[in-house]
Amino acid sequence: MTIDQIKESLCFKHLYSQECLSRGSSPIKTTMKYFLDPEFHFLGAGMPPLELFGFQNFQFQTFDMGSYKLNEIPEATINNNIRLMTGDISRDEQDYDIEIAQALQYGNSRGHPALLKFLKEHIDSMFQVSRVYSDWDILINNGSTFGLESCLRVFCNRGDTILLEDLCYSSTVEAIEAQGINHVPIKMDSNGIVVEDLAHKLSNWDTLYSNIPKPKLMYVIPNGHNPKGTTLKDTRKVEIYRLLQKYDIVLLEDDPYFWLQMPDYVKYEDPELEVFENKKQFFAKLSKSFLSIDTDGRVLRFESFSKYFGPGVRLGYVVGSKKILDNLWNYHEVSLQASSGISQLMINGCLNRWGQDGFVNWFMRLRTTYTQKRNFCLNTLYKSIDTFNINEFITVEKAPQAGMFFMIYLNITKHRDYSTNLIKYGKNGISDYYENLFFEKFVEAKLLLAKGSWFKVKDPNYDVCSLDSCMLRGTYAAVTPEKMTKGLEIMCTIIKEEFK
Numbered sequence: 001m002t003i004d005q006i007k008e009s010l011c012f013k014h015l016y017s018q019e020c021l022s023r024g025s026s027p028i029k030t031t032m033k034y035f036l037d038p039e040f041h042f043l044g045a046g047m048p049p050l051e052l053f054g055f056q057n058f059q060f061q062t063f064d065m066g067s068y069k070l071n072e073i074p075e076a077t078i079n080n081n082i083r084l085m086t087g088d089i090s091r092d093e094q095d096y097d098i099e100i101a102q103a104l105q106y107g108n109s110r111g112h113p114a115l116l117k118f119l120k121e122h123i124d125s126m127f128q129v130s131r132v133y134s135d136w137d138i139l140i141n142n143g144s145t146f147g148l149e150s151c152l153r154v155f156c157n158r159g160d161t162i163l164l165e166d167l168c169y170s171s172t173v174e175a176i177e178a179q180g181i182n183h184v185p186i187k188m189d190s191n192g193i194v195v196e197d198l199a200h201k202l203s204n205w206d207t208l209y210s211n212i213p214k215p216k217l218m219y220v221i222p223n224g225h226n227p228k229g230t231t232l233k234d235t236r237k238v239e240i241y242r243l244l245q246k247y248d249i250v251l252l253e254d255d256p257y258f259w260l261q262m263p264d265y266v267k268y269e270d271p272e273l274e275v276f277e278n279k280k281q282f283f284a285k286l287s288k289s290f291l292s293i294d295t296d297g298r299v300l301r302f303e304s305f306s307k308y309f310g311p312g313v314r315l316g317y318v319v320g321s322k323k324i325l326d327n328l329w330n331y332h333e334v335s336l337q338a339s340s341g342i343s344q345l346m347i348n349g350c351l352n353r354w355g356q357d358g359f360v361n362w363f364m365r366l367r368t369t370y371t372q373k374r375n376f377c378l379n380t381l382y383k384s385i386d387t388f389n390i391n392e393f394i395t396v397e398k399a400p401q402a403g404m405f406f407m408i409y410l411n412i413t414k415h416r417d418y419s420t421n422l423i424k425y426g427k428n429g430i431s432d433y434y435e436n437l438f439f440e441k442f443v444e445a446k447l448l449l450a451k452g453s454w455f456k457v458k459d460p461n462y463d464v465c466s467l468d469s470c471m472l473r474g475t476y477a478a479v480t481p482e483k484m485t486k487g488l489e490i491m492c493t494i495i496k497e498e499f500k
């Protein structure tokens with residue numbers, strides 16, 4: 001198919017919320033083109049004057065990713081021998097930089113053109129969106145948390161329904177519940193969403209969930225799932241997408257851990273770090289995005305700089321059909337207005353100095369570093385379990401292939417007082433009882449693991465309770481080897497004491 005034959009996205013207006021339909025676009029934003037025209041006598045909008053802006057120059061220091069070759073990165077990471085570079089935004093006068101006057105001014109609520117251009121090229125080279133439908137676009141926002149909240153507002157009225165994985169990032173669940181939206185959990189296994197469960201629930205909706213509307217949206221965390229650490233198999237994505245088409249559902253793909261993908265973990269091994277000769281080889285190792293198969297424009301993908309540059313930059317973007325993004329844009333106009341011009345200026349300055357290849361080098365560096373962290377964590381975890389001889393009391397989730405989380409399950413039926421506690425707390429309370437018990441004992445010993453129940457998605461029809469295990473989530477992202485070793489030793493000591 002040639003580019004001219006690629007069709008436009010479908011229209012999803014029939015799924016929009018009342019709030020979205022009653023919100024128009026801001027008239028003032030249509031005047032921005034005049035403001036940017038130096039010939040214009042622009043008396044039309046309340047903009048403060050440049051000479052009164054607090055900053056006149058921005059300088060930053062970053063890693064010099066542009067000058068590395070892909071296959072040099074692992075070497076540089078091992079020796080921590082990453083060169084630094086300085087960017088000086090007003091003095092360098094690069095035409096790709098965002099002008100300070102524009103960065104600090106109102107306007108550009110869609111995102112600064114230079115940054116939009118860089119990111120669009122990056123996304124297309126990665127996911128080939130231009131090959132699936134023609135009118136795709138991106139919209140800069142303040143990160144995925146805002147991305148989700150704004151999509152809920154565009155699509156959902158109170159009482160509408162969204163499908164979630166049966167464990168889910170807790171802020172997502174809170175945002176959904178706060179807007180009075182129903183959620184229905186879909187089962188997951190070690191390879192992500194169980195397609196049969198999704199198909200079963202959708203095809204039997206009227207009998208299973210007769211009291212709530214059919215879902216308009218589905219939300220997934222495909223790589224390095226938070227909290228489960230799992231990665232959704234690419235083959236399942238195609239099957240899931242077909243179901244979304246059949247039941248007319250829009251997909252929210254929240255993928256902050258995409259670039260934290262790692263090679264498979266092999267127990268106790270610390271293999272040589274991978275070396276890639278070119279980008280193609282590296283990209284071939286990565287999962288697909290739903291964007292690559294989305295011929296309808298029913299996928300909205302949330303990208304975030306939080307895990308690649310630091311959560312404090314509060315910058316992300318949504319990729320999807322322009323028709324839908326225009327509605328998100330209208331919401332931006334009355335909420336965040338625009339994402340921080342300073343963050344955009346800094347990120348844009350850094351990315352354009354690196355170039356597209358340097359950006360990929362950066363992701364390669366993340367992969368190498370995260371692989372080392374994950375391998376150290378899991379090797380230490382398995383060694384501790386062996387040393388303390390507690391294998392029968394603990395199950396470790398399939399090793400993460402992306403992201404920063406690992407999950408363990410305590411086999412509570414093996415606990416010495418399980419039968420007594422089951423009578424005391426009942427089948428609805430037994431898992432919570434043990435979760436609290438271990439959480440508190442760990443905290444007393446100065447160890448923090450997140451409780452699995454914080455992430456459980458309730459089904460409106462029944463309580464999903466576990467009788468045989470309780471879950472705990474750990475992370476290796478920002479933990480030193482010393483703290484990891486000591487933390488896991490504390491964990492195993494307490495498990496041994498409790499279960500023996």
Ligand SMILES: Cc1ncc(COP(=O)(O)O)c(C=O)c1O
Nearest residue numbers: 143144145169221226254304306
């Ligand atoms: C699945 C998921 N989505 C979103 C976020 C938050 O992203 P952001 O900082 O871009 O709002 C997190 C952070 O932990 C997350 O795990």
